[in-house]
Amino acid sequence: MSVEDLGGRPVIIGGGIAGLMTALHLAPEPVLLLSRTPLGAEASSAWAQGGLAASLGDDDDPALHLADTLAAGDGLCDGEMASRILNAAPGAIETLAGFGVRFDRIPEGTPRLGLEAAHSRRRIVHADGDGSGREIMRALVAAVRSTPTIEVVEGFEARRLAVEDGRIAGVLMSGPAGPVFFATGRVVLATGGIGGLFDDSTNPLGSCGQGLALAARAGAALADLEFIQFHPTALDGSNRPMTLISEAVRGEGATIVDETGRRFLDGVRGAELAPRDIVARAVWNHLADGHRVFLDAREKPGPAFAGQFPTIASACSKAGLDPARDLIPVRPAQHYHMGGVAVDGSGRTSVAGLLACGEVASTGLHGANRLASNSLTEAVVCARCVAESLSGTPARRTKPAIASDYPSPDPTPVRPLLSRALGVVRDGEGLKAAARTLLALAERKDAASDPAAVGLMIAMAALQRRESRGAHYRTDFPDHAAVARRSEITLQAALAAARELAPALESVT
Template sequence: MSADGIVVVGSGVAGLATALRLAPLPVTLVTAAPLGEETATAWAQGGIAAAIGPDDAPALHAADTLAAGAGLSDEGVALRVAEAGPGLVAWLSGLGLEFDRGPDGAPALGLEAAHGRRRIVKAGGDATGAAVLRTLARAAAACPSIAVVVGRATALARGSEGRVTGLVLRTNRGVVDLPARAVVLATGGLGGLYRSTTNPAGAVGSGLVLAARAGAVLRDPEFVQFHPTAIAVPGGGPLPLATEALRGEGATLVDASGGRVMAGIAGAELAPRDVVARAIARRTARGEAVFLDARRLDVARRFPTVAALCRAAGLDPAASPIPVRPAAHYHMGGIRVDGGGRASLPGLWACGEVASTGLHGANRLASNSLLEAMAFAGLVADDIRGAAPAAGRGRAPEADPTPASSSAPDARLEIRALMEAEVGLVRHEAGLARATRRLAALARAGSAEATAGLVIAAAALGRRESRGAHWRADHPEQHPPRHTEITLAQAFATADAFATADALDVSDALAAANAPGDPLPSPLEDAR
């Protein structure tokens, strides 16, 4: 591969869309599994939020995004992404994706929580993610400028001035060095760090760790969204999801006696996800079961994916309510990027769930994830085209204190249990401190999963308020909005402070940790 080429890491919607938007520039698409496998995109049931209805407009969509983001979403980014929605639906249609349509032939628009209009575009009922993935994978396979390499990224190569100049990759042929003038991380999220998750088991923040170990600035990593209605089935694997669209069409949350769980709560079943998830968690913490009653809906016809998941679990949603509970679902934080997807390290871009673009803030609006990934894919591609190629080959970092390895099975189980118990839906300082200390020790021993967990826990310690998906039982109040910006070195420093200092000293250390250096240009700025 030429050093003038571009490496895109990840083959979900963000990676595939970025590679396609970069054509005809030569792209090496690095995927951990054959195209179409092991991605969270395929599991996305909801759809794509797009303001295409006659009573809708991008400004209304952006307003709903800002409201859900609880003060941390960027107004300019929200409007820009919302404005891109209709064109992205048309782009996918042009690639051959057949969206669900109503009797009049227009796209059938669904309603989901915290949306003020019907604007959820779907394909295959509740199989939109899989349909989008198939469409983009087919287009990528047919694109002559995209070469697919199966392997696992282990490190970012860097030049003498810290510029990212390629990727170190482990394949079945051994370790491979891929030089590049631009590296795009599109590796997805980190729900697999939790014992209860709707994500694939491999979604453990691998791209976040690559960037963090290279010294990139991360933004708001403490914000992890828990989907309210994972189907509560026994077992240690990922939990199947009962899409939010069920509640949009009238399904209700009830207790064992049929009482309404969301009674008296603003928005009821269509409140933001963090509100619904905490309402359910309050019940389950008391030992109560919570159910999603969808018996009056034709689930088998309108939501075939949910129907199949229920059948596999021995449930019949037409006969009985579905047992549900919250589970880790989406990471709002990530690698800090600007309006063109650039990270703080020269030569590095990020797109999709691994990036913090300014769109989601403290709580992602339903069905904005596929939209954001495709919108920023185009912005990233445009930015890379306008970037001057860098000279010279890179090297893997010599001073990286943590080798790029995954945890042993026993450590992975410990990390998932620790994240669930102490860095989950409801948090407090003592538990976060315990988690930070233990995760730092595991991270220093080489665990990539612990490294990802550490930055979440350290940032959560520093946010002494409750906002969106970050709920501190010891700090239920809310302060003026601010972003967390943190590096891996600062996360380790936080862990060390808690090991050696009292709470007052740690407060000072956490305040200092929120000033990692000069800020990037605001995502409000137009992409170059």
């Protein structure tokens, strides 16, 4: 194993919007940015269609944005954090424009604002139509590569974080020439989500919760892991990952119908633009009843579809569909993780020297159900907070603390377990059955152990939440608890709780 002494330089793990923005805000302080793939190649950020939510309209303000966010979060948002982030959202748009992001604008020059579910105003800022993530990543990658103080190391995968006396001491990476230890006392996790842990997801399959595993094995606390958002309208076909049909399509008037042409969401408050958890459950239940479900965009946006949503139109064309003439078959798919590594307002975790930003972090903004397009906004705003926190943290020299290598994570054995037990609808017996197998996999110390450890923490958090709230719906506990409480768990606590359940699990079939 080779050792690299970074002289106290911070290490950012992850090359999506959160990681790139953190690195850019740290400049001119030298920083090492590590990416498992070439920058932008497999980042969930690049796949984002919906854009960023910010109160820019004349009829809008941060207080209205906050009210919509709290309503969607179903009683579980951290109101103070949400207010801070959403008040900073308009400035985040200006920051991105300053880095060269070409936002869609009306002839007068102001940003064109779109509407998405559970927003009471048009406040979604797009770039290149439904290619927002791709355009933002283009600009940020170019900015990072032109910043001399940012050293980009591609093709390296983080395997473990070293901890000494409760503080971060470095990162064990695996690269083309084998394991490398980067000695540093400051690490930022910006590794994205958990889509690769599910059979049906709109995210890159390589996003299998490794950031959560790194933090958990370092002893960090994680929060709200049970809250997983399923997007109600993924293109129903054989391709994996699944193609997202952005909520913005419904914002422009498309409707959800079944094979008879009936709008079965008619009786739901908000109908197609109700919060995502409500729409996803309605679609899931309708499919379970033997129906097929489609998105009908033939009248609205109609002939304008391809111009407004070129990425989606292209994907539909490859599937033999023309959205201006054909119904688009859809089904729910895992889309976003509201839970993550527990962080404070500066992105600091419970482990000194370890910070987190983006989807891997849990700030409390999203609560039990993320409001559409708040996630990219959160990543951009919180990246500045993390950078400011890092800048105020003295550099520490450390020494190697890990001598062995670890296998690259393989989530294949975990996917069917989480897909069955932790989908749109859950129940206690299914969660217990999944926990039994996940516990055995997590303790094997092979390629499946890290994904299984993440899955086990999610399953135990879901099992301990004996209510239904937001994206967490249990058929055996269908009602809200009297008091809304955020959850917190560590890997050791999850393992211990699962082992205590082991005798009961033996009887689960």
